[in-house]
Amino acid sequence: MKLLIYSAKDYEIPFLGKANLNRHKITYTKDALDTNTAIQAMGHKAISIFSGDDASLIVLEKLWDLGVRYITLRSAGYNNIHIKAAKRFGFKVANVPEYSPHAIAEHATALLLAFNRKIVLANSQVHNYNFSQEGLMGFNLHSKTVGIIGTGRIGSIMVKIMYGFGCKILACDLEPDHDLVALCDVTYGTLDQVLKKSDILSIHVPLSYDNYYLINKKKLALMKRNAILINTSRGAIVETKALIDTLEKKYIEGYCTDVYEKEKSTFFKDHSRSGIEDEQLKKLLSLPNVLMTPHQAFMTPEALSNIATTTFENIDDWAEDRECKNELGYERIIS
Structure with a gap:
């Protein structure tokens, strides 16, 4: 099958090429x-x-x-595709539901530690030969209440x-994980209860x-x-608007994020010379x-390898007219 890969990054191309195993004809575009x-998709049956x-x-x-008849996403999230419209047209659409949950959770932890212990500021200061410890106070995570x-x-x-x-763990989910309750002494509650009682809040739900x-x-x-x-x-x-107001008034201590509400027009590109137009950002x-x-x-590397492997498993299933386990249906999502 002829496959066009949009937004191909130099760092992911080797993983995609390896996962293909020369089965499909791939074209990469950075666009x-x-x-x-x-x-650009003309002549390609899949993207x-x-x-x-x-x-x-x-x-x-x-x-x-x-x-084009097949669309495979190299991500778990799929709010950037109009699923219902895709199904009406007749597209087959699949995602990568699980590539490396450890990578995401570990990054969330890294953000928390860096923010709390002022790592970015400290690193910047010592590189300017400022070895003062003023303004670098953090707190112990031990015994703090974390809401998931x-x-x-x-x-x-x-x-x-x-x-x-x-940490003491509070959690909010439509379907409580009883294994987590047993293993990590998790207490489940409503969203409001978790928000009120937590020192740290970490978000791990899809956009719907x-x-x-x-x-x-x-x-x-x-x-x-x-x-x-x-x-x-x-x-x-x-x-975001409410968040900015909350942060400006210092109603919460801080916000650590790897994502942004309107990142499509700004993220994944270098704007260091031209600047950005998004005033809210x-x-x-x-x-x-x-x-x-x-x-x-x-x-x-682990996540990129898994993404590439699952991407081509989806393509292989369609090419060989097999049921694709990662195919998306008519879920209610943000399109």
Whole structure:
């Protein structure tokens, strides 16, 4: 099968090439999928896209007219594709539901530790020969209460990591994990209960209609004044405007994130020379109590290898007319 891979990054191409095993004819493009670049898919029956690509209704219509019939995402999240429209056209769509939950949970932990112990500031200071310890105070994680929103593949690993630090774990999920209760003494409660009692909040749920702006102005107001909020899930789970207001007024201690609500127009590119136009993102980055990374939590060799392998398992299933276990249906998602 002829496959066009959009948003192909130099660091992932070796993993994709190895996983292909010379079974399919691959074309790589560094361009993201959008209304202008859809034409590149001409002559390809399948495409692979990343989380920054635009697979909205108008783009899908162009792809269908060009002869594309299969779309495999190199991500777990799929809020960037209009699933219902894709199914109406007749596309087969699949994702990578699990590539390395450890990578994401470990990155969330790294963000927390870096923020709490002022690692970025300290590193910057000593590189300028400033060895003063003023302003570098952190706190012990041991005995702190950590709230985990979502205890699925990633959230359950975050629970275990925080439990290893000696934290008390509160959790919120539609389906409580009884093994976590037994192994890590997790206490489940409502979202409001978890928000009110936690010193640290970590988000591990997918973006859906039900949890779009799950953490909004009202929910942020429930959090402790010294609480740290961590988001390695999807940006739009947190209402950015309300978050900025909360951070400016110092109603919470800080925000650590690997994602952003409107990252499609800015992330995955180098804007160091041209700057960015997103005023809301500029404001967020200007705040001293924000630590942000550019959607890099998945970037480990283990995760990239798993993403590549699953991507081609999806393609192989379609090419050989087999049922694809990762194929997406009509889930209610944000398109």
